[in-house]
Structure formats: C-alpha cells, structure tokens
Amino acid sequence: MAKKEYSFYPGCSSERKASASNYMVSVDAMCEKLDIKLNEIPDWNCCGASIGYAEGGELPRHVMNARNIALSEQNNPDQDIVATCAACWLGAKETADRLDASEQLLADTKEVLKEAGLDIHLKNETPIRHMVEVLIEDIGYEGLKEPMVKSLEGIKFAGYVGCQTNRPFGIDGESFENPMYLDKMVETVGGEAITDYDKKVTCCGGALAFSEPEKSQKQIKDIIEAAYDQGADMIVTPCPVCQMNVEVYQDQINKHYGTKFHIPVTYYSQLLTVAYCGNAKEAGLDGNIIRAKQLEEIAAK
C-alpha cells in the first residue's frame, strides 16, 4: 500500500496533556500501522468550537477557521484536511461551505487575512474530512482488516456515535438515525457490536456539560444506562468531546442518581491499535480514567 498523506488538524483537545491527548496517541499508532502520514498544519489555531458563536459572532469565527484552511493550502498543498475531533471538523467544514456560498463573506475574510499575509493562500478548495472518513473511504474495511494481528473477540461494544460526527454532514452513505460505520469497524477487528444500541446518536449535551451540568448529566445517564441495559462491556466513540463527557462524570452521576456506573469509554483508534498489536501505551489505554481492562489484557498478550 502506498503511503497516504493528509494535512492534519489536531485541535486543542488533542494537544499534549490536554483532555484527549490519549486519543492522539492512539491515532498516531493506528496511522503508523495503516501507513497513513499526518502532516500537522503549521501554527494552526482553535476552530472556535460549537460554543464560539456567542461571543465570537460570525466573521471572527470564520476567520479562525479560514486561517487554518489557508495555512494548510499554503504548507500542505494538494492534501485533504483531516480532523480527529468532530467539533473541529464541523467548524472548519461549515466555514468552507459559507465562504463558498457568499462572495461577500469570502471578500471580508480575505480582507482580514490580509493582515497576516494569508489572503493569497486561501483558495478554499481543499476537502475537509473526518478521520473516520479516511478510514472507511480511503482505506476501506478490507484495508482496515489487513494489519490485524489480534481479535477483540469476547468484548461487547456500544458504539456511541453522538451528534457532530453524524450531523449535519454525517458520513456518506450512512443514515442520521442509525449510522453503521462504527459498528462495522468494531466487527472488522473481531469485537461484538450492539448494532441497535438505543442511544447511538443521542446528544450528551456537548459544551453545555460545563455550563448546564445537571441537564447534560441527565443525557449522559441515559446514554450509559442504555449501554448497560443492552449488555455492553464498554462504550466506543469517534469524538473527544463525547468521550470526555461520557467518561468523566460517571462518579457525579452515581452520586446524584444512586447508580453504579463504571464503564470504560474508548476511541475507535484504541480498538484498532490494540488489534494491530499495539501495546497499552501505544493505544493510549493509560489515558482512560476508567480503565478498559479487557482491552489491556488483549494488548498484553
């Protein structure tokens, strides 16, 4: 297989010692096994996330994303932009769409970027993709199986897709109400997928987990409860915000609702890394607050 190269937008949560640093560790290991090369966009900035609208408004938000697109087109020409965080992907893609649809917005954005000499680099022609698109479209399920050494047999996964990887753009060929790709990935590496997981695309509250904790934790409780009810050993997700929200508040939810939740929440990239014979460290399993013991055991074999 020839090496595939992409212009990579990691996003703040993937930085060293940030909330999704272990996601990044496993993505690196996974990509190495799949012969994917990620070229980080030099000097990228935050996308503004889904909460940036309130103080940031429209143009400042689009300028943030357009700066990244311009830097990518300048430094990594002819490479698709790939993001690992749903919110980053969405933010950048939304900006690209808006600039495409409005000449005035494009002109305004360029006028601003001119202050940094970046206007001439903004073509806004680069496809902006999520890492899972790269995996299922460019590599394919067969290709994902190739480097497999170990099977995840015996582990039952609730695939929590969440919202922003799924809506409004979603993954080509998948439905909004019941996307199957995450389940297919699980099955590709030998795990058991709960394909009719009830809360597959239910919102966890997103950024409002910070500002409206009770309301969000009610959502999260339902998401975890359904996973237990349907017999899951662990939850797997493609989104760093989903991962964090569903994992870290379990103690608080237990206190508030008298539940006994203690379920690991993993990333698809951790599953693939373990299946590709990566060790626990390479799979970022030491970064899970609730340890995914079954995965650790397979990784140690």
Next chain:
Amino acid sequence: MSDVNTAMVQKYRNDFLKEVEENVEEGHWVKMCMQCGVCSGSCPFGPDWDHPPQEIFMMIRAGKRDEVLTTESMWMCTSCYNCIVRCPRELPITHIMHGLANYAHRLGIAPKMNPTRRFAKIFWNNIAKTGRVNELALSLKLYFMDGFMSGVKNALAMASVGIGMLKTKRLNPFALISHKGVKNPKELHVLLKKAREIEDRRKGIAS
C-alpha cells in the same frame, strides 16, 4: 437598556422580522418556516426551553422582539443538529438559534446570569488570547466565575474529575505558565479585531 439596542429599536420600528433577517446569522431563513413543529421535538434539553425553535420563529413574525431576545431558550441549544437534518424546509435552525443568542448578547439584553452565555464568553476569551484552548485556565475561570467561595465549592465538586484527568496526564497542571498557543498571538488579535470591526460595520452596530 444599551444604546445599541435603542438604536436598533428605532431603526426597525415594529419590523422585527426584518431586523432578524438583516442582523442575525442565517436570519433570512426564518420566513421559510411552515410551523410543522418537528424541530421543537428535537432539542435534547427540550423541556427547559420556554420557547422551542418553532415557537421562536412564530414569535419573530409576530414581532415579539423583547420576549425573543431576552429568553434563555436559545442558550439551551447544545448544537446537536437534530433539527437541521429533520426540518422539511431545510432551515439551518441551529445557526439561527446561535445567531439569535449572539445578537441578543451583542445588544446587551441577553439574560445576564445565563451560565452558557457566561461560559461562552470565557471560552472565547480563552482561545482568542493564545489561539488555542488552555483547558486549565478555562476550568479555573469557570469554577471561580461566581466568586471565590462558590468557586471553591464548584472546584471541590469537580475535584475527582480533575484528579482523574491529572493522573492520566490529560490535564496539564502547569498550563497557566507553560501553555503555548499560536506563534504570534498579537497577529491573531489583529485579525480578530479587524473581523469584529467589519462585522459590526455590516450590521450597523457601532461598538
């Protein structure tokens, strides 16, 4: 009431729909709503919305300016995009909700104590400073936003979360001094300031 708000009231008189169309992100879509109600059943925090999206669109057309701009409803939007993929008229509902919230905030009449409004402000200032999120500074600001004592309480409630993140190296305890953002934050500040100026000019908001 703020001056910008008074100016807008005078400018648009009783035509709130027009005001929304001209000043709110994606506001020109509002008139396309056919009041089917699908969106209103889609919000995760639905029961907490005093006025669900469908009702807000109706109120805009009915000229209920104050009720719309001062409600907490839009601030309950989790950006889940359920509504967008379901709306038969393909209204970008999520963005209109964000746009309304932002507009009310800019006019200075959004609910002062709404936690999401306050969080969003802290968040934006956090990223605008260095170009990237500083999660430690962000959480500290957040927990101490109501003053020291309640901050201590909030921080204690969140302590187990924080300790878990620290232990697994998912939070940098030294981020306040060592956090690095983009290479030239000053340049980013210039960009953001200019963007704000252009946006204000386009919307007729003098800041």
